[in-house]
Amino acid sequence: MKLYYLKGACSLVPHIALEWIGKPFEAVEVNREQIKSPEYLALNPQGAVPLLQDGDFLLSQNIAILSYLDDLYPEAKLFGSATVQDKAKAMKWLAFCNADLHKAFVPVFRPPVYAQGNEELLKQVRQAAGQQILDLLAIANDCLSKQIFLGERISVADAYLYVELRWCNALGLDYSHLRHLDAFYRRVGENAGVQAALKAQGLSA
Structure with a gap:
């Protein structure tokens, strides 16, 4: 493979x-x-x-x-549990990270053509994208205020969110006000498979 x-x-x-x-x-x-x-x-x-x-x-x-x-x-x-309901929860969060949160990074990584060459417009596009990312992260933060992973145990959904938090850190996007995400980031980062x-x-x- x-x-x-x-x-x-x-x-x-x-x-x-x-x-x-x-x-x-x-x-x-x-x-x-x-x-x-x-x-x-x-x-x-x-x-x-x-x-x-x-x-x-x-x-x-x-x-x-x-x-x-x-x-x-x-x-x-990989989806955290053998139970149907918990696998479904992990799939929901995986879809959230893949379809919603990942998409929010696109204007940051690949600014739209219409904004290229216009620094002020580029700044506005990045600011708007950054706010959308933070708004979506707030949803995950709310879940993590009640449990240590997105499901019963660590899953591929947690791995995806971890990767996206790495992107936030690389971009300098401050999510420190979402206080459960930093502990989650460190917890997932300590996992042997992740390392x-x-x-x-x-x-x-």
Whole structure:
């Protein structure tokens, strides 16, 4: 099994999941130029990560990859529990991180074309995106005020939120007023599988 990833990107989430599973796999780092190359586009026409290769089977999109790995290795409990309801909760939070929170970062990482060259407009776009990120993080913070993980136990949803908090830290986006997130960030960062994935990607905890 092979995982193609961009260092520190959302592909860190399935990398963590593979560490939790504990079976042999190959992690292949690619850069933004490589994922637009003809060779990579032949594997994933979207030119994006993550991409999982399992023999001749190719699978993109985080939620699809994580669901596939969970079906292959149910004993790893990637969604935090074997119970139907708790798996559903973890899937809800995973979808929240993947579809809502991740999308809010897009104007920061890739400012819209209409704002390029206009520093004042770029600043306004980034400020608006930052506020949207904080508003969404407040929802997760409320959940974490009642429990230490998003579900009964650590899951891929927690891994995704952890990765996005890493992005906030890298961007200098202050979420300290959401006081449960910092403890959550440290708690997830201390997990052995998370540390193994970070080390493999050359990232600091």
